[in-house]
Amino acid sequence: MTELEEFADALLDQISVEINEEKDISTLSSRISEDSDFDVKFESPQQVTQRVKSDLVKKISEFTGISPSSNIEIEFPNLEELKRIKGKKVFATTDARDFVDKLFSALAKQDRQSIATVIKEDTAKFLVYSTYAKSYISKISTTYGDYLENTIYVNNFVLSSYPQIILYKQGKPYNLRFDTVNSGYVGALKMTILEELVHSIQTDLYEQNKTAVVEVNKINEELAKIILNLDDSIASKLAEYLQLPDVPPEFPIAKRANLFFTLNPDNFIVNVLGPDVMTFTKVEIDPTISSMIPQLLDIYQRWLGPIQRHHAAFSTMEGMAEFCVQKILADDEDFAQYLTTFMGTDISSYQVRKHMGKDLTNQVYSVHGKQTFEILIQNPPNTRELKDPQLYLKRISTK
Incomplete structure (x- = not known):
C-alpha cells in the first residue's frame, strides 16, 4: 500500500462512524419496508415541504420584514449527490475549486484509489481541504x-428514514403513535425549511463570510506548501520539538502532514491562545518554531483578520436563523413535537441554549424589533x- 493510499484509508476511517450510521439507517429502513406489520405511511419530504413552504415564507416576511426570493428552489438529492453538494459549500480558492469537487466526489463514492489520485494531484490542497x-x-x-446559491437542499436520506425508524422502534401498534411521530416529522421539516429560508435572505452576511473563508483557505494553502517543502532535517527537528509521534522515514508526507495539522492556525493558535484569539489584533509564537519556519508569524498575523470576519459573520448568520426558528415556531405544535420525539427536549430547554450570534440577535431585536435583521x-x-x-448597539445607534 502506498503512502497516499494510507492517507485515503485514514480519511475514510475518520468518517467511518458516519458511514456506519448511514449503513445502519439503510439496513433498518429496508427491514421496515419488508415488515408487513408496519402498515402506516408517512408523506415524503417533498410532499410535506410543498405543503408548509408558503406559510413559512409568509411568517419570515412578517417577522423579519424581509421576504425570501420567490425564485428559491428546493431539491431533495440522494445521499451520494448530497455529499458532492457539501463540497460545493466549501469556499475554496478559485484555483482549488475543481480539486475540492473531485475530493468530495471520491469520498461520496468511498473510492480509496480515487481519493489517493486526488491527493497525488495536489497534496497541499488535500491537507487544507480534507x-x-x-x-x-x-x-x-x-x-x-443546506442553503447554497438560491437553492435549499433537503437531506432526503435522513428525513425520509428517521420518522419510520422512530415509530418502528417504539413498537406495535404503530398506528397508535403514528400521529405523534408524524407531527414531529413535520416539525423537523418546518424547522429545516424555515432555517434555510432565513439563510437565503442573509445576502451581505453570506458574501462577507464567503470572502473571509476564501482568504483563510488561501493562507492555509500557503502554509501547507511551505511545510511540504521543508528540508528533511528541519521537518524532523520541528516534529521532535513539537513532540509529535515518530513517523518512519518511508512516510515523508505523513511527517509533514502531522506538522501542518499541528501548526495550522485554526488548530495551533486557538489551542495555544484560546477562543479569545477571535478578538486579538496580534499574535506571538515560540521563537524556536519561528526560527525553523520564519514565515509562520506573518502567516498567523495575516490569518487573524479573515478568521475573525468569518467567525463574526458565520456566528451572526447561524444565530439569526436559530433566533427566527425559536420565535416563529415557538407555539407550533409540530415543532414542539419534533423537539420531544426527535430530540428528547422541549421548547423551554431549546430556547435557553447559549449561542453568541443568537444572543446578539436577541439583544438587537429587543431594541430595534423587526428592523434587526436588515441592520x-x-x-x-x-x-x-x-x-x-x-x-x-452603541455603534449602530450613531449611524
Missing part, C-alpha cells in the same frame, strides 16, 4: 438541510461586538 471533507461529511446524518445583514458585527452586544 478537514472540510471530514467535518462536513461526518455530520450528514445530523444535518437536515445585522447590512452592518455585520465584528468579533468584539459579537462578544459584547452593547458595543454593537
Whole structure:
C-alpha cells in the first residue's frame, strides 16, 4: 500500500462512524419496508415541504420584514449527490475549486484509489481541504438541510428514514403513535425549511463570510506548501520539538502532514491562545518554531483578520436563523413535537441554549424589533461586538 493510499484509508476511517450510521439507517429502513406489520405511511419530504413552504415564507416576511426570493428552489438529492453538494459549500480558492469537487466526489463514492489520485494531484490542497471533507461529511446524518446559491437542499436520506425508524422502534401498534411521530416529522421539516429560508435572505452576511473563508483557505494553502517543502532535517527537528509521534522515514508526507495539522492556525493558535484569539489584533509564537519556519508569524498575523470576519459573520448568520426558528415556531405544535420525539427536549430547554450570534440577535431585536435583521445583514458585527452586544448597539445607534 502506498503512502497516499494510507492517507485515503485514514480519511475514510475518520468518517467511518458516519458511514456506519448511514449503513445502519439503510439496513433498518429496508427491514421496515419488508415488515408487513408496519402498515402506516408517512408523506415524503417533498410532499410535506410543498405543503408548509408558503406559510413559512409568509411568517419570515412578517417577522423579519424581509421576504425570501420567490425564485428559491428546493431539491431533495440522494445521499451520494448530497455529499458532492457539501463540497460545493466549501469556499475554496478559485484555483482549488475543481480539486475540492473531485475530493468530495471520491469520498461520496468511498473510492480509496480515487481519493489517493486526488491527493497525488495536489497534496497541499488535500491537507487544507480534507478537514472540510471530514467535518462536513461526518455530520450528514445530523444535518437536515443546506442553503447554497438560491437553492435549499433537503437531506432526503435522513428525513425520509428517521420518522419510520422512530415509530418502528417504539413498537406495535404503530398506528397508535403514528400521529405523534408524524407531527414531529413535520416539525423537523418546518424547522429545516424555515432555517434555510432565513439563510437565503442573509445576502451581505453570506458574501462577507464567503470572502473571509476564501482568504483563510488561501493562507492555509500557503502554509501547507511551505511545510511540504521543508528540508528533511528541519521537518524532523520541528516534529521532535513539537513532540509529535515518530513517523518512519518511508512516510515523508505523513511527517509533514502531522506538522501542518499541528501548526495550522485554526488548530495551533486557538489551542495555544484560546477562543479569545477571535478578538486579538496580534499574535506571538515560540521563537524556536519561528526560527525553523520564519514565515509562520506573518502567516498567523495575516490569518487573524479573515478568521475573525468569518467567525463574526458565520456566528451572526447561524444565530439569526436559530433566533427566527425559536420565535416563529415557538407555539407550533409540530415543532414542539419534533423537539420531544426527535430530540428528547422541549421548547423551554431549546430556547435557553447559549449561542453568541443568537444572543446578539436577541439583544438587537429587543431594541430595534423587526428592523434587526436588515441592520445585522447590512452592518455585520465584528468579533468584539459579537462578544459584547452593547458595543454593537452603541455603534449602530450613531449611524
